[in-house]
Amino acid sequence: MIYFPGVDKIEYEGKSTDNMFAFRHYNPEEYVLGKKMKDHLRFAVAYWHTITYEGADQFGVGTFHRNWYGSTPMETAKNRVDAFFELLTKLQVEYFCFHDVDIAPQGNSLKEFFDNLDEITDLIKEKMDETGIKLLWNTANMFSHPRYMNGAATSNEADVYACAAAQVKKGLDINKKLSGENYVFWGGREGYESLLNTNLELEQQNIAKFFHMAVEYAEKIGHKPQFLIEPKPKEPTTHQYDYDAATTVAFLQKYDLIQDFKLNLEGNHATLAGHTFDHELAIARLYNVLGSIDANHDEKILGWDTDEFPHDLLTATLAMYQILENGGLEPGGINFDAKLRRTSIEPNDLLLGHILGMDTFARGLKAAA
């Protein structure tokens, strides 16, 4: 089955091409400052926005009708793996990222969920071996399920905390199985609406303990990826604990985690916090915690985390300048935490969105160099 028909491998054709399905700036093997472009950029595609997302928003259901839908949730999950690797191969992208819930149905219990994850990660591993594509990072979604309405590692319920811990434990096992290079925590609902019903200090202590346990578990299984925290100031909670780079560094220092964690910084989260993207990267560099980035762009008029494909050359240039000054991002990379607008219903629009993002960062790299 071909999921992205009529388009072969996307190749570099240079600025003068009029082929939409070609790179104008991204030339993977070209050297910039003595290093191949692909090694500077280490691009990754996000599973959730690309293959799982169906085009729903707060006001309406999905608009995409993909040809990878099967007759059962598990069949769809398997087709998605094929479609995803076809896309990565066509884009010449060598890394990918996912949440646990993106790749496999949750079933009716944690046990069923974990069994499904085992089956799907077997398939993913086969595809990785076949193509040489690698896992930049995975993460646990601890914010969508109703049980996490009050947070996960900052929840007021001990059994919710334990469930989150089980998901992270499984996530680290999967990271080992797939030789992941990083492991991400984004504190989806780790925050609060009102201090009148929130014990802020206890919640900070609880989440710090949670992170320490994750580090200990990675050491125990003999596979320690680079741990990353992804700051975001708001959305879904009013006050997210990991507001921005500076706030997160203060937390990591206070709770003795600074030696085990770096940051995964996102373009749209920076602007939500009232910063520029390169400000966040510079602060991270100052504390030696610049780990990886989620490359996307905001829509200023809407003011949400709209996750647009990066398309602003100045922002990308200033970001790449910080990354060059940092000596690169390895073992981190540039993950496109970006999605199509809901009116872009053609599967091949996924290729075009990524081509735009890759060309923007490749051009930014050259300008920064």
Ligand code: XLS
């Ligand atoms: C949400 C975040 C999320 C993380 C991974 O705003 O960007 O997508 O990257 O959980």
Ligand code: NI
């Ligand atoms: Ni992100």
Ligand code: NI
């Ligand atoms: Ni985001």
